[in-house]
Amino acid sequence: MTRSLTKSNSHFQKAVKRLPLGVSSNFRYWGEDKTIYVKSAKGARVTDIDDNEYIDYRLAYGPCILGYADSRVDAAARAGMEQGGVFALSTERELAVAERIASMVPAAELVRFSNSGTEAVMAALRVARAYTGKDSYVVVEGGYHGVFDAALWYTPIEEWRPGRGDPHLVPYSAGVPGVLRALLHAVPMNDADRLESVFKAYSHEIAAFLIEPIMGNCCSISATKEYLRDARALCDKYGILLIIDEVKTGFRVGRGGVQELFGVKADLCTFAKAMGNGYPISVCCGREDIMRKFGNGVVHGGTFTCHSIALSAAQKTLEILAETPALATIADYGTKLRAGMSQILAQRGIKHSFSGHPSMSGLFFSEKPPRDYRDWASSDYTFYEALAPHLHDLGVLCEPDSREPWFVCEAHDERCLGETLNRFETAVDRVVRSAPRPASAPFTKYTT
Ligand code: PMP
Numbered sequence: 549m550t551r552s553l554t555k556s557n558s559h560f561q562k563a564v565k566r567l568p569l570g571v572s573s574n575f576r577y578w579g580e581d582k583t584i585y586v587k588s589a590k591g592a593r594v595t596d597i598d599d600n601e602y603i604d605y606r607l608a609y610g611p612c613i614l615g616y617a618d619s620r621v622d623a624a625a626r627a628g629m630e631q632g633g634v635f636a637l638s639t640e641r642e643l644a645v646a647e648r649i650a651s652m653v654p655a656a657e658l659v660r661f662s663n664s665g666t667e668a669v670m671a672a673l674r675v676a677r678a679y680t681g682k683d684s685y686v687v688v689e690g691g692y693h694g695v696f697d698a699a700l701w702y703t704p705i706e707e708w709r710p711g712r713g714d715p716h717l718v719p720y721s722a723g724v725p726g727v728l729r730a731l732l733h734a735v736p737m738n739d740a741d742r743l744e745s746v747f748k749a750y751s752h753e754i755a756a757f758l759i760e761p762i763m764g765n766c767c768s769i770s771a772t773k774e775y776l777r778d779a780r781a782l783c784d785k786y787g788i789l790l791i792i793d794e795v796k797t798g799f800r801v802g803r804g805g806v807q808e809l810f811g812v813k814a815d816l817c818t819f820a821k822a823m824g825n826g827y828p829i830s831v832c833c834g835r836e837d838i839m840r841k842f843g844n845g846v847v848h849g850g851t852f853t854c855h856s857i858a859l860s861a862a863q864k865t866l867e868i869l870a871e872t873p874a875l876a877t878i879a880d881y882g883t884k885l886r887a888g889m890s891q892i893l894a895q896r897g898i899k900h901s902f903s904g905h906p907s908m909s910g911l912f913f914s915e916k917p918p919r920d921y922r923d924w925a926s927s928d929y930t931f932y933e934a935l936a937p938h939l940h941d942l943g944v945l946c947e948p949d950s951r952e953p954w955f956v957c958e959a960h961d962e963r964c965l966g967e968t969l970n971r972f973e974t975a976v977d978r979v980v981r982s983a984p985r986p987a988s989a990p991f992t993k994y995t996t
Pocket residue numbers: 609664665666667669692693694695760764765793794795796820
């Protein structure tokens with residue numbers, strides 16, 4: 549089975565004349581002959597305009613927790629549409645959804661809604677700065693927190709080698725003001741001593757430690773429980789707020805997110821993707837004394853915040869996640885997927901490991917998953933990058949960049965599993981047959 553992308557390719561040539569890169573998000577551009585345009589999606593499957601069908605493990609970068617076009621959520625969204633949209637006024641439903649979130653996430657004493665993960669993290673950072681009266685913040689190398697200037701910094705790890713000191717921190721995008729660098733500290737994951745040394749030296753200026761404990765944009769490289777608990781204690785010791793970014797992990801790795809999984813409570817936390825099964829909604833939530841700063845000196849708002857369609861969709865999605873075994877079903881599928889892949893790879897003597905949570909697995913071609921982004925630099929990602937295009941050709945959609953985990957939704961069923969594993973086996977054999985692979989630079993996410 550080899551795909552034709554004739555229609556997508558020809559649409560790209562037209563689209564690129566009006567839309568930069570022919571798309572509406574840089575991350576959706578995969579090259580002029582590989583960019584896919586979607587016709588429709590249902591459950592765990594996406595169909596492109598050439599009628600190629602894919603079992604999808606990208607799931608729109610995570611939000612489709614139940615599956616595309618879930619009839620329960622879509623019915624709620626339609627009912628939400630009847631309410632009228634946005635009013636520059638509030639509705640009763642906001643409280644109902646906030647109560648639901650608070651019941652699932654103990655840290656969510658108070659809740660503020662937004663439309664996207666980016667907006668939620670921006671709000672968290674702003675309120676943390678206002679509360680502490682400090683401006684700097686600490687992030688983890690390899691982390692991603694959205695498309696706002698304060699978060700668009702990254703470590704070009706491909707250029708770094710052990711023993712050369714700390715990797716640089718550079719803007720992810722042209723147009724990000726260089727002056728913002730002075731506010732930012734980056735630390736490697738899982739090094740509590742290093743975190744403490746930064747806190748000790750700069751606690752007078754650091755408002756927050758912003759961490760995504762399972763890095764959903766970095767192969768699901770994970771904090772250990774001990775590290776996150778140490779980080780919690782260090783934040784308390786040095787008067788720094790702990791912001792846990794659950795935009796990808798929230799309502800996915802557990803009903804109470806990564807905080808439930810790790811037994812750690814944030815001061816502030818952010819949720820987006822899974823909470824609306826793909827409808828645009830997010831929250832910044834946290835400790836009451838901090839959150840009361842909203843409306844008491846801290847500005848937060850937005851015309852489209854709590855659109856009645858997205859809010860109704862979130863209400864239904866959260867109800868399903870809280871009251872049905874959906875998340876257990878998802879984790880079980882992820883565990884079986886890992887086991888099946890493992891068997892195929894082990895039979896061929898290919899070293900591999902998984903990181904993160906079964907609902908969002910990072911796949912590595914090394915015996916152990918990396919502990920941090922520096923470790924990742926010395927792992928062999930060329931096998932993954934050779935594998936991904938074969939999987940696409942065979943109708944399994946994963947990100948071409950090995951740094952994006954494989955997401956699972958409730959609609960991934962036994963049939964998906966069997967088909968995925970068959971195709972995975974074929975793809976692995978194709979890569980093995982085509983060895984040796986060039987030592988290439990990793991796939992570049994088109995983040996400008
Ligand atoms: N935080 C994390 C951890 C994310 O994964 C993302 C998106 N991938 C964001 C923030 C930004 O969310 P959005 O794309 O909805 O703005």
